[in-house]
Amino acid sequence: TRLADFHFAPTLLAKKNLLEEGVAESQILLAGNTVVDALFWILNQNLPVSHPVLKEELEHDHSHLLVTVTAHRRENWGEGIQNVASAVKMIAKMNGSVKIFFALHPNPSVREMVLRELAGTPRVILLDSLEYPDFLKLLSRSALVISDSGGVQEEAASLGIPVLITRESTERPEIVETGLGVLVGCRREEIVRQALSFLREGTLPRERRYLFGDGNASLRILDFVSHLFRLSDRDVQEFAPSS
Structure with a gap:
């Protein structure tokens, strides 16, 4: 965190940890995990x-x-x-x-x-x-x-x-x-x-759970970087985890 200017946090907990380490909120984007992008x-x-x-x-x-x-x-x-x-x-x-x-x-x-x-x-x-x-x-x-x-x-x-x-x-x-x-x-x-x-619960329907990402982390990061370099004026929407 001392070397990076910006941080793409995968979860709320990761963002919280960065804030507690003294990283400014403006330097953090709650993006979700790109692993979930690949999975979906x-x-x-x-x-x-x-x-x-x-x-x-x-x-x-x-x-x-x-x-x-x-x-x-x-x-x-x-x-x-x-x-x-x-x-x-x-x-x-x-x-x-x-x-x-x-x-x-x-x-x-x-x-x-x-x-x-x-x-x-x-x-x-x-x-x-x-x-x-x-x-x-x-x-x-x-x-x-x-x-x-x-x-x-x-x-x-x-x-x-x-x-x-x-x-x-x-x-x-x-x-x-x-x-x-x-x-x-x-x-x-x-x-x-x-x-x-x-x-014993058998074949209960399994629904996707958005704890670590919703499949759009890479797009959020792209939007953030584009906004940073003034290539886009589109607002960046953070990942909203849901269980």
Whole structure:
């Protein structure tokens, strides 16, 4: 903040933090997150799925509740990811209406740990190297997400999909405050308990939630810069978060 002349804040909390650090309000634009721009834009393209296994599953399976799982954070390597994988196995065993897609991390030791725990488990699909549009297609079809990824938290919440956050804290407290996210750490029993609770809600309609952006952050930034250089006299409208 000391180096920048202008700040494009993704959330109200980010703007509040900048103000508390002494940044003038005239130097801050509450724009929303450009990640949400990319999310909505790609989904609106309705691109075909390129991953053969995922394509087959999404085209022919309309009877199961889908769950997406990712695990990659270094602090969870070892026992943490092993507990997540074990929880996934228990969820699949205890709820026959779900199908769980686990996106494998390329790190060999992480992959081996997940494969050792989950290979051959009924209704658990282990996926390698998903392209981003394919991952978003899977995410948009999911009833629940289990992840330690900050970006996935934002993407799932923006689609109105509940997230079990396998961490002890999150830089996205808005998700927890609205009830869309629950911090479960890597505690197997807590992951299972919360997952079964959310999945009991079944296929409730999921509406887009504008916690982190509404898909127009890049346009707001463009308007701001154009106004700054006197290329446009159009008023810049800040992002208005809604849950």
